[in-house]
Each structure stands twice: as structure tokens, then as C-alpha cells.
Amino acid sequence: MTDYGHDLAFGTFVTPGNRDPHHAVRLAQAAERAGLDLVTFQDHPYNPGFLDTWTLISYVAAATERVHLAGNVLNVPLRQPAVLARSVASLDLLTGGRIDVGLGAGGFWDAITSLGAERLTPAESVTALSEAIEILRGLWDTTERRALRVDGEHHRVTGAKRGPAPAHDVPIWVGAYKPRMLRLVGTQADGWLPSMGYLKDGDLARGNAIIDEAAEQAGRHPAQVRRLLNLQGAVSATSDGFLQGPVEQWVDELAALALTDGIGTFVVSTDDPALTAVLGEEIAPAVRELVAAERAAAGTAPAGTARGRAALALRRDGIDYATVPASLADRAVEPGDRAYAGVRHNYLRSGAPGLVLRPRTTAEVADAVRWARTQDVPLGIRSGGHGISGRSTNDGGIVVDLGALDTIEVVDEATRRVRLGAGATWQQVAEALAPRGWAVSSGDYGGVGVGGLATAGGIGLLGRAYGLTIDHVVAAEVVTSDGNVVHTSADQHPDLLWGLRGAGGNLGVVTWVEVEAMAATQVVYSQMALDATDTAGLLQRWGAAVESAPRELTSFLVLSPARRGQGPVAQLMTVWAGDDTDAAVAQLERLADAGPLLGHQAYLLPYSGVVQAAEKNHAGGGDPAVRSALVEHLDEPVARAFERVAASGRATFLQVRATGGAAHDVPVDATAYAHRHQNFLLSAMSGSQDDLDALWDAEVGPYADGLYLSFETDTRPERLTDAFPPATLERLRAVKAEWDPDNVFRANFPVTPAV
Missing domain, CATH: 3.40.462.20 (Vanillyl-alcohol Oxidase; Chain A, domain 3)
Incomplete structure (x- = not known):
């Protein structure tokens, strides 16, 4: 029996037919409504009866809000890896981290070569896929300053500039069946994605064994490779074979796949919205409940994030990782995660936090604060990460990264009042305001985050004409030390607004500020x-x-x-x-x-x-x-x-x-x-x-x-x-006593609350 302890995920495998172009879109929306985690689409670029899969994914991304999307699997011989890397990263940024990647080495070579691709032998196609994965990972790794060079036999880049980095740690899943491809999965991929219809009895166990051995030889833990499975079936009143029967049969059989064969993601091939609804609303919750109970009885440890159990030793004392709020867990980054190198430091100062939380909404920021105050480690708040003082990162503590809260909107044209998300950068602000002929004085570097500068001072290159940035902050939204959300202005909690303008790091987490811009066309x-x-x-x-x-x-x-x-x-x-x-x-x-x-x-x-x-x-x-x-x-x-x-x-x-x-x-x-x-x-x-x-x-x-x-x-x-x-200072201590009496926010020039 093999159980890697992965959190279970459920999705659908949709046919991208073009007879009714919007049918696939509606199926994706139905999957999201049903609470499913993932929607995937076949990728056969040579099939004139199909929509182009990448175009479809892009369209569906705009028509959905939460569900993750992926090709199942993208045809690497017809998807140039460097361009695919940019495309995936771009769409992942636009969707807030909802794009995953399934890759295939190519199987229908007559059809593939009909579109101009070079015919490869099975061995060559494995090599080409390995090179493609190296290019994707390399271009996404913006923590490495050197240009990317991959001199492959089939795919190469010669000094390509890296970036953009995706919004989340994009997993790469590979469809594989033969030993050489399975070994590639174990050494390079984040997931194995076969289809049940192509497997014989015992193939799951044999495939897992090959992947596990290859992963361990590469210094990886087998749990770093998620096991996914494409499935077909129908819900019916009576049983007529595997996944052909009532909901209860589905629950038992899928739970057995999770507990016996280590499957963590179930992808059901269906173009039926009714089956999609049953899968999300009835089957998935029941499977999760049954597997959780069996794991608790067996004492199975969770795999955690994509890095697997091998990285558990890198976790820091004082942080209860098992209790991270569900709203934050999927984007949390800890030592051992591939994304860790890109979030641990700030612009100038090195850091080694035990956990980086990346909320996307004010409500998630509140979840982060309520949870973080129960942990026995330092707490840092980061907006842009420029921070010369280094207080937005730490060693062994928790960092709440506000980078996703980066909206910029005009509140009042007449007074040039704009609302700026704390995670936006001042370059973004300047570019957004330039068409209106407005500006906000903001230091001397566009990479600085809004939140830190707009609460500390803001001695900028328009300063003698405009004043400090804080002088024009007229309102703010703040998550307080108890996790409540308050708005402050001249009429609402004016003492809090007074303190935020100059000592904001002591009083709460500012999620947005409203600032009155100046007229400055050029x-x-x-x-x-x-x-x-x-x-x-x-x-x-x-x-x-x-x-x-x-x-x-x-x-x-x-x-x-x-x-x-x-x-x-x-x-x-x-x-x-x-x-x-x-x-x-x-x-x-x-x-x-x-x-x-x-x-x-x-x-x-x-x-x-x-x-x-x-x-x-x-x-x-x-x-x-x-x-x-x-x-x-x-x-x-x-x-x-x-x-x-x-x-x-x-x-x-x-x-x-x-x-x-x-x-x-x-x-x-x-x-x-x-x-x-x-x-x-x-x-x-x-x-x-x-x-x-x-x-x-x-x-x-x-x-x-x-x-x-x-x-x-x-x-x-x-x-x-x-x-x-x-x-x-005397007045500030009084404000501190009102808004942060327990001194939760004490990392940035700590002000002791008045007694």
C-alpha cells in the first residue's frame, strides 16, 4: 500500500470541441460552481474539430474566478517551451495563480509532423521533454540573476532573460507510461498524470515504484511528486464495473486509490454537467472525509506542500504549520518549497523566515494576523519588499506578504483621490496616474511598495513641491492586532490615522491607503x-x-x-x-x-x-x-x-x-x-x-x-x-495601547503601549 499523504484534489477532463465553442467554457464554470479544484482540457493541436487548448484556457481563465486550469496534457513538440513558459507565467499572473501545467512528449507523430514538427523517436521525445522542463523552470526562476542557457539537442535558449515569475509555484505534471518517462517524472516533474484507460492491472504500483526510486536517487522525497489520475465513469443506481455505479461505490473506489496507490488528484473525464455537479458536491467531500478518517487511524503524516516530507525537517520551531488557516495554506511558502528563494529576502536584506503567508484579500490578511499572533515567533509585514531596514523579513518567523493586494483605483476625480493597495509598487502607481496627468511623490525608486512608504514618511523627488507622501494620506483600511478590519479617516478613528502616518508599522496591517495626488502632467x-x-x-x-x-x-x-x-x-x-x-x-x-x-x-x-x-x-x-x-x-x-x-x-x-x-x-x-x-x-x-x-x-x-x-x-x-x-512618542504610546495593547506589531521600531 502507498499513501503519500497529499491533500486530495478533484477536477474534470473536458473535450475542447469547437462545434459549440462555449460548451467547454460552461463546463468549466459548472466545475467551479460545484466546488471542484481543477479543470483540464485535451491538447491535440492537429485536430480541426477542437479549439486550440491554450486559447481556450485563456478564455476560461477570464470566465472563472477560483478553479485551477491546465492542459491535459500540452503537446510539447508543438508548444515551443520558451514561449510556453512566458505564456504560462503571464496567465498565472493575470489569474492570481490558477494555471497549472501538464506536459506530454507527443504520441500521434503522423499528426504532429503534419503541422511541421520534427519526428522524434521515443528516446528523443523523452530527451526533448526533459529539456523543455528545464527551460520552463529556468525562465520562471527570477531569483537567479544570470541569463538562462540551455544547449539541448531539441530545445535550446542562448542567454534568455528570465521572467516573468508566475504568481504561484506552477506544478509541472507529466503524462507517462514507459520506464524512461517515469524516471523523468521522478527526477524533474511535480506530478505523474496517466490515464486509467491506458493502464493495466498493477501499472500504478509499478509506475509508483519507478518514480519513487528515481526521485530518491535524485535526492528528492517521493512525496514531492503528486500522483494524478485521469478517470472515466458514470453515476448510476446499480453497479456495473469500476466507477460505474452509485455515489457510495465511487467514494469507496476513489478512497482506495488514494490510500493504496497514492493518488492525490482525481481528474474525471466528462462533458456532462450533471456528473460534474455530483463529483464536486457529493463524491469529493465524502472521499476526503473517508480518507481523512483512514489516515488518522493509520497515523499517516501529511505531505504538506509540493516539497514533500523531506522538507519537514526545515520547518522552524514555534510555528504550528498544521493549523495554518485554509484560506492561506494553498499559497503559503516555507523552507524547502521551490518558491521560497523568491520570497524569503527583501530587496537588500537577507532573510530566512519559517513561513511566508501570501493573502489575496483583506479577509485573508485578517486570517493571517489572527493566526500569526498565536505563534511564538517574530512577525514581519511586507508590501513591496524593498525595505532598507530589513524589518519586512526575519529569521525563523512569519512574514505576511501583501504583494497580491495591488489594486489602484480612482475614488474622486475632483480631488484626485486614489485608493492604492498596499502591495502595489510606486512604479505601478505612477504609470496608472500618468494618463491623468497626476502624480504622488514617492521616494526615488519605483520598486518600493506602497504600504511601507505610505506609513513611514515618503521623502521623495517631488517632496519640496508636494510634501511627504504621508501628508496626503486621507484614509486607510487597517487590519488590527485582533484581526478586525477598520477604516480610518479624519472622521473615523482619527487618532489611528494620525499614528499610521509616520508609525504605521506599529499599529496594524494597512491593506490600502487613499491618497490625494498632485497635478503633474510632465x-x-x-x-x-x-x-x-x-x-x-x-x-x-x-x-x-x-x-x-x-x-x-x-x-x-x-x-x-x-x-x-x-x-x-x-x-x-x-x-x-x-x-x-x-x-x-x-x-x-x-x-x-x-x-x-x-x-x-x-x-x-x-x-x-x-x-x-x-x-x-x-x-x-x-x-x-x-x-x-x-x-x-x-x-x-x-x-x-x-x-x-x-x-x-x-x-x-x-x-x-x-x-x-x-x-x-x-x-x-x-x-x-x-x-x-x-x-x-x-x-x-x-x-x-x-x-x-x-x-x-x-x-x-x-x-x-x-x-x-x-x-x-x-x-x-x-x-x-x-x-x-x-x-x-507619548501620544503614539496612547494610540498603541488602544489599537495594539498586546504589542503584536513590534518588529518595526517598536513602540511600547502606554500603561
Whole structure:
């Protein structure tokens, strides 16, 4: 007897006939209504009586909401693997993770070659399928930075750029019968998908044995390969053979396949909506109940996710994996899962969480919070994953990844009010608003997530004209520490809105914010390089030019210290918030006078062209240390101090951001971000926290007038009072006591609730 412990899944196998093109669509919708998990379609591209299967899957994807879809099985000789990889990933992203893949090596070669494909021998077709799987997996793996090269005999890619990554860990199932194909399943595939009609007595057991042996030889656990089975049958009042009889007979026979032959997914070939309904509403629940009871009596351990039992040893103490809410379990990622490498880190910082939850709705976020607070491990909340401070990931804890909550919608045209999902990125926001001639100031990089920046501050490249991002947040939806969902605005829970704007990570999980955008059809964007040999002098001159400039001008300065015979260089990123190029040029010329000009480029473009994002690749980068300091002016003492930090060689990245302008119009007590008189933010990055702390405290510390918590990795208690002045901190602790009295959200600059 073989039972791999997989959660049971049930689906249908539909004929894609084109006589009534929508019949297959209606059957898929019927399967979804019946509660089935999967709908699959034959793939015979050479059959003129069939719809093209991939086109049909795409159409059905738009006509359904929940059910997973797959070819059963896709004809690899006629489906170019690299293009198929992009197609699958694209549709998986569009459907929120509902596309699975069944592959076949090809069987009807006369028909296949009639469409121009090369005829392959059985051995060659196995090799070709193996190469195809390697290409699919390789192009989906965006955690690997190198271009993909597969020099196969039948399929090859030569330096292909990877991506896009699918929305979920797309399983690859293979239809196989002969030993060589079965060994390929054991070494490369995620599932075995034969049809019962092609099997003889004992073939399931023999196939399982070959797959298991091949998997173990490849270092895999046999449970990493799901066993699926295409079946035919009919529900009738009396028994007339296998799966030809009443519901009770179906339940017994399918349960026996699960417990004896390890079948985890049952795919019933039917074009009958009545049988589809009975399968989903009566048979599937009864089979699950019977198998669960038998497994409990036998003590069968669950296989968990696709990685199988071999990865159970990678699970972390303090997390009860068996109790993960059902709404989150199918997309949860843990160590050992193939998707883990892509979700464990953030943009700069490495992480090793014990579990990453990926909710798709506010209700699922609430499920995640209610469950996570019962676990004895750290809790991190991630929006875009950029997080310089690294608090959106952790080691051994739980991370709630809000990436799927990325909707952007206009709430009020007159006030330019837009609702932004916390998981959206600022590049997405800028691109969505550009056609309307609107913009929201949002840092300097489009890959940053909305949720973190819109609750911490938002010192951006439109900042002197617009203010901080948080200054224009007028409402939010929040999942509180007890798992309730509340809306906050000036009229609803105003104290919560006050605290979210500057200390949001302490008070709840923000699922969306409403922000009032500014009118900005086009802006002038300048990139300028200056010789920074006289570093302190350049800083003073640049700072004075920025402070005296009209508010339309905001400038950031990145200082590259002298290295390998090259002198120090200051790189300026500057935005003029408008399309008056003459006015912009006049102010840019003043900036250019700060030091010898090495190069300059300027563009008139939408704001979306400024905050572009590189390809998302959150592969971490170790544990960089970052310190920050707000200052009122770049006067000589401050400039000299920053010059000494740069000259020390102990900082790998140094930046000065201009703030002020419109940010100074906001009263100190209007938000939990109280720094309303400073004009510049200084920051530095290093590989050693101790080294950077000693350097920063000695040189910049005497001039610091607050800090920017998103750019701070120093966790010493005094940093909290630098981030929040006394009156602000006192009020914040009172708000914390009301909304998070148990201090559930304590990973991001923790504020202790007032007693």
C-alpha cells in the first residue's frame, strides 16, 4: 500500500470541441460552481474539430474566478517551451495563480509532423521533454540573476532573460507510461498524470515504484511528486464495473486509490454537467472525509506542500504549520518549497523566515494576523519588499506578504483621490496616474511598495513641491492586532490615522491607503555628475542652492567616495515639478555651480519615467547597516562631518535627500512624523553595524536632529526618541495601547503601549 499523504484534489477532463465553442467554457464554470479544484482540457493541436487548448484556457481563465486550469496534457513538440513558459507565467499572473501545467512528449507523430514538427523517436521525445522542463523552470526562476542557457539537442535558449515569475509555484505534471518517462517524472516533474484507460492491472504500483526510486536517487522525497489520475465513469443506481455505479461505490473506489496507490488528484473525464455537479458536491467531500478518517487511524503524516516530507525537517520551531488557516495554506511558502528563494529576502536584506503567508484579500490578511499572533515567533509585514531596514523579513518567523493586494483605483476625480493597495509598487502607481496627468511623490525608486512608504514618511523627488507622501494620506483600511478590519479617516478613528502616518508599522496591517495626488502632467528630470574633491564645499553650495530654490525643485545627492585612483563624485538626481523648462534650467545651472561639472542629462517626461523600477529580484544582499540623520542645514560643520564619513572608507553608500518645502507647511502634531523644520536627510550604508554606529555617532551624531526610521538599522533604544520627539512618542504610546495593547506589531521600531 502507498499513501503519500497529499491533500486530495478533484477536477474534470473536458473535450475542447469547437462545434459549440462555449460548451467547454460552461463546463468549466459548472466545475467551479460545484466546488471542484481543477479543470483540464485535451491538447491535440492537429485536430480541426477542437479549439486550440491554450486559447481556450485563456478564455476560461477570464470566465472563472477560483478553479485551477491546465492542459491535459500540452503537446510539447508543438508548444515551443520558451514561449510556453512566458505564456504560462503571464496567465498565472493575470489569474492570481490558477494555471497549472501538464506536459506530454507527443504520441500521434503522423499528426504532429503534419503541422511541421520534427519526428522524434521515443528516446528523443523523452530527451526533448526533459529539456523543455528545464527551460520552463529556468525562465520562471527570477531569483537567479544570470541569463538562462540551455544547449539541448531539441530545445535550446542562448542567454534568455528570465521572467516573468508566475504568481504561484506552477506544478509541472507529466503524462507517462514507459520506464524512461517515469524516471523523468521522478527526477524533474511535480506530478505523474496517466490515464486509467491506458493502464493495466498493477501499472500504478509499478509506475509508483519507478518514480519513487528515481526521485530518491535524485535526492528528492517521493512525496514531492503528486500522483494524478485521469478517470472515466458514470453515476448510476446499480453497479456495473469500476466507477460505474452509485455515489457510495465511487467514494469507496476513489478512497482506495488514494490510500493504496497514492493518488492525490482525481481528474474525471466528462462533458456532462450533471456528473460534474455530483463529483464536486457529493463524491469529493465524502472521499476526503473517508480518507481523512483512514489516515488518522493509520497515523499517516501529511505531505504538506509540493516539497514533500523531506522538507519537514526545515520547518522552524514555534510555528504550528498544521493549523495554518485554509484560506492561506494553498499559497503559503516555507523552507524547502521551490518558491521560497523568491520570497524569503527583501530587496537588500537577507532573510530566512519559517513561513511566508501570501493573502489575496483583506479577509485573508485578517486570517493571517489572527493566526500569526498565536505563534511564538517574530512577525514581519511586507508590501513591496524593498525595505532598507530589513524589518519586512526575519529569521525563523512569519512574514505576511501583501504583494497580491495591488489594486489602484480612482475614488474622486475632483480631488484626485486614489485608493492604492498596499502591495502595489510606486512604479505601478505612477504609470496608472500618468494618463491623468497626476502624480504622488514617492521616494526615488519605483520598486518600493506602497504600504511601507505610505506609513513611514515618503521623502521623495517631488517632496519640496508636494510634501511627504504621508501628508496626503486621507484614509486607510487597517487590519488590527485582533484581526478586525477598520477604516480610518479624519472622521473615523482619527487618532489611528494620525499614528499610521509616520508609525504605521506599529499599529496594524494597512491593506490600502487613499491618497490625494498632485497635478503633474510632465516634470523635468536631471541627472548630473560633479567632481566632489572638495566634498564639504560642494555639499554646502549644493545645499544652499536647494534651500533657496523654488519649491518646484527637489534634489537628491549620492556621494561616491574616492576609489582606485578615481576622485570622489557627487551624482545628483533632481526633479523640477512642472514643464517650465526655462525655469528648470535656471535652477539646474545653480546646482551645477556647486562643483566642477562632469556630465549632465535632462529630460522632460511624465513622473512615471522618473520612478522606474529595475526587474524585481529580491535576492537579499546580506545584512547591510544603515544610519540616518535629519539636519536643518548643510552648514560647514555638518558638511565636514559627512565628508569625514565618506573619506573613512567604511561607508559603501552615502546619500543626502532634500526635504522641506511643502513638508514644512504641515503642523508638527498633525502626523506621527514630527520632523517639520529639517531640510536634509543624511544616510550612509555599511557592511558592519558596529563600525557604522561608531563612525556615525562620532561624526554626524552631534549634528543630528532626528532620524528617518525607514533608513535606520540601529536598534538601540535611543533611536526611538530620535524618530519620535517626546510629545509625539507619548501620544503614539496612547494610540498603541488602544489599537495594539498586546504589542503584536513590534518588529518595526517598536513602540511600547502606554500603561
